[in-house]
Amino acid sequence: MKTQAIFYHAGCPVCLSAEQQVAHALDPTRFALEVVHLGSDRTRIAQASAEGVHSVPALLIDGQVFHINHGAALAEL
Numbered sequence: 001m002k003t004q005a006i007f008y009h010a011g012c013p014v015c016l017s018a019e020q021q022v023a024h025a026l027d028p029t030r031f032a033l034e035v036v037h038l039g040s041d042r043t044r045i046a047q048a049s050a051e052g053v054h055s056v057p058a059l060l061i062d063g064q065v066f067h068i069n070h071g072a073a074l075a076e077l
Helices: 013-021 042-050
Strands: 003-009 031-037 055-061 064-073
Touching: 003 013, 013 055, 013 064, 042 055
Parallel strands: 003 031
Antiparallel strands: 003 055, 055 064
């Protein structure tokens, strides 16, 4: 069974770079990766916040949030 991973971003250059360098570096045989663009899918902002995401880009793996650099705070979206 694969571990769920969600990469949250807002489409900014910092986020897109992190998606290419970090999110897509995950082993696809071990992780089921979902990429969520919070700028396009604003309905997921509340979910991201409830999961502990404070800023994007952020990677959620197995309930643990990893904030990567600082592109934008959720409150700014």
